[in-house]
Amino acid sequence: MDKHIKGLHHITSMAADARENNAFFTKTLGLRHVKKTVNFDDPGTYHLYYCDEIGTPGSVMTYFPFGMMPKGKRGAGEVGVTEFAVPKGALPYWKDRLSMLDVGGLREDTFLGEARLEFDGPDGDGFALVESDPAGRAPWTGSDVPEGTGILGFHGARFRLRDAASTGELLGFMGYQKDETAGNVTRYRIEGGNAADTIDLEEIPGGASAYQGAGSVHHIAFAVEDRAAQLEVRKALLDTGYQVTPVIDRDYFWAIYFRTPGGILFEIATNEPGFDRDEDTAHLGQALQLPERYRAYRERIEKQLQPIEG
Numbered sequence: 483m484d485k486h487i488k489g490l491h492h493i494t495s496m497a498a499d500a501r502e503n504n505a506f507f508t509k510t511l512g513l514r515h516v517k518k519t520v521n522f523d524d525p526g527t528y529h530l531y532y533c534d535e536i537g538t539p540g541s542v543m544t545y546f547p548f549g550m551m552p553k554g555k556r557g558a559g560e561v562g563v564t565e566f567a568v569p570k571g572a573l574p575y576w577k578d579r580l581s582m583l584d585v586g587g588l589r590e591d592t593f594l595g596e597a598r599l600e601f602d603g604p605d606g607d608g609f610a611l612v613e614s615d616p617a618g619r620a621p622w623t624g625s626d627v628p629e630g631t632g633i634l635g636f637h638g639a640r641f642r643l644r645d646a647a648s649t650g651e652l653l654g655f656m657g658y659q660k661d662e663t664a665g666n667v668t669r670y671r672i673e674g675g676n677a678a679d680t681i682d683l684e685e686i687p688g689g690a691s692a693y694q695g696a697g698s699v700h701h702i703a704f705a706v707e708d709r710a711a712q713l714e715v716r717k718a719l720l721d722t723g724y725q726v727t728p729v730i731d732r733d734y735f736w737a738i739y740f741r742t743p744g745g746i747l748f749e750i751a752t753n754e755p756g757f758d759r760d761e762d763t764a765h766l767g768q769a770l771q772l773p774e775r776y777r778a779y780r781e782r783i784e785k786q787l788q789p790i791e792g
């Protein structure tokens with residue numbers, strides 16, 4: 483599968499309250515809500531997408547808000563920190579903004595020379611803003627975040643694992659190269675990918691297992707250009723002994739999933755067809771979009787979903 487993986491595509495997490503989730507990503511973080519649809523396996527639950535103007539692969543944070551779901555417990559065997567890139571020099575602005583808006587867990591740090599600001603999401607989600615000036619990225623300009631400071635998609639993600647070796651081996655198989663180590667964290671980076679090109683493996687031997695709930699990452703998706711590349715990746719994974727799902731149509735991309743040795747669910751998603759396939763760029767995310775098989779039940783589905791705007 484060499485050279486097919488292009489960095490991250492999207493990260494999907496779970497939330498409790500849909501309205502609170504929408505407000506946090508669109509108002510507090512200033513991302514664009516580009517798609518409002520439902521969980522294709524559970525149409526009574528939203529699937530909400532927050533990202534740049536068009537949903538560029540590597541910028542797409544998505545959520546399943548499950549309502550009364552209890553909070554997850556952070557630990558080993560999960561994506562511990564979802565990292566967003568911001569321009570160099572932007573962290574002081576963000577530190578002021580997030581503390582003014584009562585965002586919890588603010589903690590400044592540096593890792594491999596990059597300044598980071600960690601913070602908690604509404605359900606205790608682990609996030610960080612990392613100063614990195616990624617090439618070819620533009621922030622969403624429709625929020626009140628000043629343009630020179632806006633979020634530029636994902637920087638990468640940090641996994642927490644009891645034993646990082648097998649996941650490191652898998653990343654190598656996917657085309658990532660082992661980079662530097664600092665303390666108990668080793669960086670992996672992919673060449674020739676999009677700007678969301680790092681995965682950091684934090685090893686916590688003997689650490690308690692994570693327990694999934696609101697605020698937990700459900701799965702992390704890696705980008706491939708098209709369906710042909712996806713089939714090659716699928717075959718390579720199957721040949722190596724991974725249990726991989728068939729290709730599933732997610733309307734805005736095609737997906738395959740497999741569970742990794744460290745416990746994290748990986749997805750491989752295509753860059754095609756993208757989020758403008760059922761609404762134009764100017765109106766992305768405004769109306770509820772349903773996959774073909776649920777369109778006949780629109781009225782019933784809309785009744786089950788609480789309004790999230792306002």
Ligand code: ZN
Nearest residue numbers: 494701703749
């Ligand atoms: Zn996904």
